Amino acid sequence: MIFILVLTTILAILIIRQHRKAKKLPPGPTALPLIGNIPQLVYHAWRNKGIVPAFEYFRKTYGNVFTIWLGPFPHISIADFDTNYEVFVKNGNHYxxxxxxxxxxxxxxxxxxxxxxxxxxxxxxxxxxxxxxxxxxxxxxxxxxxxxxxxxxxxxxxxxxxxxxxxxxxxxxxxxxxxxxxxxxxxxxxxxxxxxxxxxxxxxxxxxxxxxxxxxxxxxxxxxxxxxxxxxxxxxxxxxxxxxxxxxxxxxxxxxxxxxxxxxxxxxxxxxxxxxxxxxxxxxxxxxxxxxxxxxxxxxxxxxxxxxxxxxxxxxxxxxxxxxxxxxxxxxxxxxxxxxxxxxxxxxxxxxxxxxxxxxxxxxxxxxxxxxILNVNFWKVSDGPTKINGYELDSGEILTAQVSALHxxxxxxxxxxxxxxxxxxxxxxxxxxxxxxxxxxxxxxxxxxxxxxxxxxxxxxxxxxxxxxxxxxxxxxxxxxxxxxxxxxxxxxxxxxxx
CATH class of the missing domain: 1.10.630.10 (Cytochrome P450)
Incomplete structure (x- = not known):
């Protein structure tokens, strides 16, 4: 009984923390505790016959800037040129x-x-x-x-x-x-x-x-x-x-x-x-x-x-x-x-x-x-608070120019x-x-x-x-x-x- 109570409490804390975090990030599919969006990513990659079509589905659904949780960590994908240029060129020193x-x-x-x-x-x-x-x-x-x-x-x-x-x-x-x-x-x-x-x-x-x-x-x-x-x-x-x-x-x-x-x-x-x-x-x-x-x-x-x-x-x-x-x-x-x-x-x-x-x-x-060449581009980590499409991001956020989805x-x-x-x-x-x-x-x-x-x-x-x-x-x-x-x-x- 105590074990179930402790497990439920930990799970509730994780869900609350994840929900609060998600509210500050660009939109994306609802993430599960610990495993994030891995089930949705696997499903849409299977359904659409590839990683890139899955990203394109997420882009169409949530916009050119979307968040995918890989496990307990949010990853922000940018699939349009103007935003990528703003982030990685104009503010490139942060990335x-x-x-x-x-x-x-x-x-x-x-x-x-x-x-x-x-x-x-x-x-x-x-x-x-x-x-x-x-x-x-x-x-x-x-x-x-x-x-x-x-x-x-x-x-x-x-x-x-x-x-x-x-x-x-x-x-x-x-x-x-x-x-x-x-x-x-x-x-x-x-x-x-x-x-x-x-x-x-x-x-x-x-x-x-x-x-x-x-x-x-x-x-x-x-x-x-x-x-x-x-x-x-x-x-x-x-x-x-x-x-x-x-x-x-x-x-x-x-x-x-x-x-x-x-x-x-x-x-x-x-x-x-x-x-x-x-x-x-x-x-x-x-x-x-x-x-x-x-x-x-x-x-x-x-x-x-x-x-x-x-x-x-x-x-x-x-x-x-x-x-x-x-x-x-x-x-x-x-x-x-x-x-x-x-x-x-x-x-x-x-x-x-x-x-x-x-x-x-x-x-x-x-x-x-x-x-x-890359279906999944290399991820960057911000070294300070930044702003993308109106979203205030904390230091340490993970994001990338998702080139395959952009193309x-x-x-x-x-x-x-x-x-x-x-x-x-x-x-x-x-x-x-x-x-x-x-x-x-x-x-x-x-x-x-x-x-x-x-x-x-x-x-x-x-x-x-x-x-x-x-x-x-x-x-x-x-x-x-x-x-x-x-x-x-x-x-x-x-x-x-x-x-």
Whole structure:
């Protein structure tokens, strides 16, 4: 009897506290004590066939700013551009810190760029942006690297072509192309015949990790994962460690060679990201050291840049060519534009052509809108009281620009399920409301790399090849709609036909 009384009292207190809290927050479905809106989220994800359609249901029901309780904690999702800009750009200093998923924080130990906060993260972000700029990212120097990679991969395709046609596992092709490009930028090594097995091993690990990155894996405490889901915990931990160790081994070998005098870093002209970091670390150590510049920090920064930079761009390219196979009229329009500015394909598409390729730009924008890599965007934590849409929020509130829901917002993008590049030509303001790289202090550090890769790779491949389905058409629906990250269809192959 006493136990029931105590339990009832505790439950009543939780309900009252939750009700008072909810009154101060943007609207959302009624939350249950302790488990919050998890039952509704599961139900609407099942009913609407995915996390993103569930968010779109909540947006339509409660407005562009809505609250979902994940367990006992409220999470505020923002699914329109104007509010996101107000919160994360104009008031961005309040939202520098990311709510770190316990499993990520456990694996990365607060190092790196993606799963870290605080001064070490801030210093690594500054250093990475400066290093990429000094290495010519987004300019001619980087363009040469990308075109060299395209030439190398296309030469491999052409060598196996029959009557100018080659059947391509396009998911694997783009993963290798992007992985090689990223690897070259970070550690100075392309993936060629002798070291391709290294790449495919890392690729396999990334695919395995995607299977476990559900919204529930991201909110569960590590001890629960260890005790009740040991297999999921072990696969996630081992996968993240192995990716970090792979890129870390190259850096550690170079560091040892540098200490022994076998390798000399040219501080003024580093050949890759590792060189730039080692030069900076050596300089900092002479001046008393900085906690951000350690080999451990380098390993996790490389891991984040490799994993995030590879996965997002390769996924976007695969999604793009799935759309092209389904929409040959779009490819025809792009090629007409490209042939005109490259003198009938007599030269490669260059970054200098960007102002002349309006339809290609519109198509890439529409690809990115559909691809929206994350079904559930990373959550931020406010560091002080703020105001959103008239709601006074306390310090420590959890919120995010829910990009996937924004890109499916039919109030912004009419007929959002339709693949229609012309929408961006008919309404030029739409391009500013597309935020595939995020907003504010935590926007993607590799944005310029990704933009360059997408533009040059899509444009130059369509200058060289026509794209046709090999058998059935690829699906343009995502394969794992309940995971935190999108996965495009790679179950069918495409035919690349030499022009």
């Amino acid at each position: 520098k810190d990311r709510l770190l998923a316990p499993i990520f924080e456990h694996c990365n130990e607060s190092h790196g760029l993606v799963f870290a906060n605080g001064e070490i993260w801030a210093e690594m972000r500054r250093f990475t942006l400066l290093t990429f700029r000094n290495m010519g990212v987004g300019r001619d120097i980087h363009e040469d690297r990308v075109l060299e990679e395209i030439d190398g991969r296309c030469a491999e395709l052409d060598a196996t072509a029959v009557d100018g046609k080659v059947v391509v596992n396009h998911g694997e092709f783009f993963e290798l192309m992007v992985g090689s490009m990223i690897n070259s930028l970070l550690v100075g090594k392309r993936f060629e015949e002798h070291n391709k097995p290294e790449f495919f091993h890392i690729r396999h690990l990334l695919h395995e990790l995607n299977k476990y990155f559900t919204i529930f894996d991201m909110i569960l405490p590590v001890w629960i994962l260890k005790k009740f889901f040991p297999h999921r915990y072990q696969r996630t931990k081992e996968g993240m460690d192995e990716i970090a160790n792979y890129v870390g081994r190259i850096a550690e070998k170079r560091f040892e060679d540098m200490k022994s005098g076998k390798y000399i870093v040219d501080e003024e002209n580093p050949k890759d990201f590792v060189d730039a970091f080692l030069a900076k670390m050596e300089k900092e150590n002479k001046n008393g050291g900085h906690p951000a510049y350690t080999m451990k920090s380098l390993k996790f920064v490389l891991s984040d840049l490799w994993s995030a930079g590879h996965d997002t761009t390769a996924t976007t390219l695969t999604s793009a060519f799935n759309q092209f196979a389904n929409h040959p009229e779009v490819v025809k329009k792009i090629r007409t534009e490209l042939m005109k500015i490259t003198n009938n394909g007599s030269r490669p598409l260059s970054l200098q052509d960007r102002t002349e390729t309006h339809y290609l730009y519109a198509t890439i924008a529409e690809v990115q809108r559909h691809a929206s 499916a917002n039919e109030d912004i993008f009419k007929n959002p399920k339709e693949f229609n590049p012309d929408r961006f030509l008919q309404n030029e303001k739409l391009i500013s409301q597309l935020i595939p790289f995020g907003l504010g202090k935590r926007s993607c550090v590799g944005e310029n790399i990704a933009k360059t890769n997408l533009y040059l790779m899509i444009g130059n491949l369509l200058l060289r090849y026509d794209i046709q389905p090999h058998g059935k058409l690829p699906s343009t629906e995502e394969i794992l709609p309940y995971s935190s990250a999108k996965v495009p269809d790679t179950s069918v192959k495409l035919e690349f036909v030499k022009l």
